[in-house]
Amino acid sequence: MPGRVSGSLPAVWNVEPRNPEFTGRDTVLADLRRRLDTGSTGGVQALRGVGGVGKTQIAIEYACRFAFHYDVVWWIAAEDPALIGEQVAALAVELALAEPGTDTATAVAVLKAHLRGRNRWLLVFDNADDRAGVAKWLPGGPGHVLITSRAGGWERIAATVPVDVMERDESVALLRTRRPELSPEDADLLARALADLPLALAQAGGFLAETATRVGDYLTLLDSHATAVLTEGSTGDYRKPLAGAIDLSATRLARLDPLGLAVVRLCAFLAPESVPVHWLLAFGRSTAARALRAPGPHAPGGPLAALALADTDPVALHRGVGSAVRLGLATSTHDGVRLHRLVQAVIRDQLGADAADVRRHARTVLVQAAPGDPEDPATWxxxxxxxxxxxxxxxxxxxxxxxxxxxxxxxxxxxxxxxxxxxxxxxxxxxxxxxxxxxxxxxxxxxxxxxxxxxxxxxxxxxxxxxxxxxxxxxxxxxxGEDDPQTLRLAHGHAINLRLRGRYEESRRLQQDTLARYRRLLGHDHPHALHSANHLAADLSALGRYEEARELHEETLARYRRVLGDDHPDTLRSANHLAADLSALGRYEEARELHEETLARCRRAFGEDSPHTLRAADSYGTTLRRLGRLDEAHRLQRETLARYRRVLGDDHPQTLRTAHNFSETLLARGESEEAHRLQADALEAARRVLGADHPETLHAARHLALIRSDLGR
CATH class of the missing domain: 1.25.40 (Serine Threonine Protein Phosphatase 5, Tetratricopeptide repeat)
Structure with missing residues (x-):
């Protein structure tokens, strides 16, 4: 149990004053206390995160919040390993274990022996990058050690506590603590632009306060002059502005690992998301990267010259990624590396006239990572x-x-x-x-x-x-040319759109011509020919030629299954069309079986809210109604309509089709009043969205008249 009143400080204490504007981080602090209190890792924890994420502030807050658990709390600036020893020795002097002037080795030895024999002490090694440089000063024993670091690799001496950016509500609270007049909306805009990085948030609050800048103007400046903006503004309890910290780290990285700096520069033009290392390796083997070794504008000294090493020494690229992470410019992910958006902005600014060249190479990285056919779910x-x-x-x-x-x-x-x-x-x-x-x-x-x-x-x-x-x-x-694949794909899409506009015969003629060209150029089994055949059959169905539509859909579905597999979206679309044809022909049980299988596959492959799934559910509901399974149809169609409204909106044509189909089920169940309200709303929207003369609008009008007749109106 603590020996002092909560809120009091121990006699031996050299921690900076508590930050009165510290906000949030309760989850991290509670987790840190639990970890240290259990002692499961020898009481050594490493707070790890990129520069500016607030590791030091969390450590200060932890020391202050839980001070009454300790008799000794000693802060050690660990950025320079050469200066750690004298700070540890100073604690021995403070505890009267050594006289002033005692050599460091003797003072530290006495201190370690003393701490190993007691608990209720906390040592904080702040901003440590060198694991070996810290490990030799750890005393062991039942006390606690807290390390803050941008680097990884602490696993052998400490348990790592990842520190990420703040939660959005914490960011907003921090900004409004510094600038109470900020509206929640403006604070949210700032937090989003600054990607919730605590140091950037602190600077933004300081900049706004000191310069009377409006939020919109600040965001404009941030977009066009990131480095200049991130150099200005009070940083609160942070030691240096964000731009200065990034510049210092980049300078160190350039000296220690030029390939690591090249990786950072390349990633600065990509998204602030994980960049897989295998993308970088592929680029290192590319013609573009090999050209970096050639004389000319990309010769050594250029912004990406070091990437040429990745072709002959891929291990060096992994090492470079590690260096960027260790110096706090990047965060490692399970298979790659990620830069914070503000780090990216400062790095881009530093490149100046070289920025266009680096962006060109970043584009090459993505071309080499091209996933393939966007219609193939395996690439998604x-x-x-x-x-x-x-x-x-x-x-x-x-x-x-x-x-x-x-x-x-x-x-x-x-x-x-x-x-x-x-x-x-x-x-x-x-x-x-x-x-x-x-x-x-x-x-x-x-x-x-x-x-x-x-x-x-x-x-x-x-x-x-x-x-x-x-x-x-x-x-x-x-x-x-008439037969170019691009022309044919345009014609195919145009024909689909003609059908959706209610111009069924025009659609059929154009799609039939397109299908003939596809089959002549690509063969009957090419996916593009199958797409065209599928939609030609849909045209036939729209024209009431259900038996012709069924035959073509049946043939097309068999080819789809053989060429693309049972779960491809186009296969499932074709299956849904065939089931609708069977239902229109009165073959309800066959239609139900195919609908049921198709809907199950869509749900499994694409999820409940996918357009593929919703179309399948809507069609299945109609077949259930025709089978007289009104309760099942009612449940499915009500849910499908709600999903369509949420996903596509009330006035989307597909939402209106589903509303019409649901109203038919309501009428069949004797719920004529609800059917009338739903159909009247759908008809009004159809006239507005599709036009008064669209076949679907006219059909909706006839159905509304039927409902009114049933109601005696």
Whole structure:
């Protein structure tokens, strides 16, 4: 039990005053206390994290908060290993174990013997980078040792406590502690821009207070002059501004491990997410990296010259990553390395005129990491890692054909994964900037146009998509030719959009022509030919030619299963279409079995909220209603409609289709009033979204009239 009142300090104490603005970190502090109190690792804990993350402040707060558990608390600045010994010896003098002037070795030996025989002491080694330089001063025994470090490798002498950036609510609280007049919204904007790094938050609060700068102006300055901004502003209890700390670490890294600095520079142009080391190794073996050894602008002394070593000495690259982590410029992940966004900003500023060249090489890293076909679910995990980095290298400003291809594939991937909003944002930027740079007839401009048209189509913006298809199709036919794969993919998408706009016969004619060309050029089993066949069958179904649609869907599904496998999204889409045809033909039990299997596969492969899953659930609900299984249909359709509203919004055409289908089930269950309310709302939205003359709008109007008749209105 403690021998003093809580809040009092021990007689032997040299810790800096407690930071009155310290905010949050309760979880880390509680975990640290639990770890030290159990003594399971000999009472030695290492707080590890990047520079500016608040390790020292946490250590000070721990010492102050739990001071009454100790009789001795001694702080040791451990950045320079050569100066540790005299600080440890000073504790021996403070405890009257040695006379002033006693040589360090004698004083430390006496101190260690003394501490090993008692508890209730805490030593803090702050800002330690050298494990060996700290290990020899540890006394052992039942007391506690706390180490703060940017470096790793403490496992042999300490348990590591990772220190990450602050939680967002903690960041907001810290900013508002320093600047009470900040609104929660402005504080949140600042915290997001500063990525919740405590030192940056402290500086931002100081800068705003000292310069009367508005939050919006500060964010603009941060974006354009990161180093200058991160040099200014009171840092509170932090020893140096963030920019200065980063610059110091980069200077040390340049001296100790130039390859590590090259890694940091390259990663500064990627996203503040994990960069897999195997990407860096692949780049090291590339032609671009080998060119760094050649005479010219990339000769030794250039910003990435040291990366040439990675080709002949891959171990050196791993060592370089470790050096960057050890000096606090990066954080290691399970398979790579990550830079904080503010570290990235300062490093980019330091490069000056060399920045464009380093960005070009960062783009090359991503081209080499290209995941492959964005329609193949096997590539999606890799795409999820690549896309944030791709967005960081400004693909719209690229003239590399390879990077442009990668950017278009990324936009297509985003739509495949159900994020058509993000796909549209990317495609708009690519199309606008590439058109300005290369003209409207450029091949990649046409690809970006196709990506954008599809994204609009998936969002239910059929008229906007139509305008894009109408503008792009003649250009592609003229520039690339009638049978170019790009032209055919545009025609295929245009035909789908025509069907969704209710122009079923036009869609059928265009899709039939496209399918014939695909089969002649690529064969019947090519995925693009199968896509075209699948949608031609959907056209036939929309025209009421259900038996023809069933035959074509059946043939196409068999080919899909053989070529792409049972769980590919296109296979499951085809299966869902075939089940709908069977249901339309009155073959309800066959349809139910196929629907049930398809929905289960979609849920397992894509999750409950995927467009693939929701379409399958909607179709299955209709078949259950036709089978008379009204309670099952009701439960499934109600849930599906709720998900569509949440995922796509109330007015998306697919939401309206599901609302219409659900109203039919409600009417069949005798819930005519609810069916009327739902259908009336859906009809009003359909007139607004699809137009009064769209076949689906007219069908909805007829169904509403039927409901009103049932109600006697």
């Amino acid at each position: 995990a890799t795409w999820a890692r690549v896309v944030p980095h791709l967005l960081s290298v400004d693909p719209g400003g690229a003239d590399s054909p390879e990077l442009r291809d990668l950017a278009c594939d990324a936009a297509w991937y985003l739509t495949e994964r159900g994020d058509s909003e993000a796909s549209a944002r990317l495609a708009v930027d690519l199309r606008t900037r590439w058109t300005a740079a290369s003209g409207p007839d450029d091949r990649h401009v046409l690809r970006a146009s196709r990506c954008l048209a599809r994204a609009h189509r998936e969002q239910g913006r059929y008229e906007t998509a139509h305008l894009l298809y109408e503008a792009s199709m003649p250009r592609s036919r003229r520039v690339l």
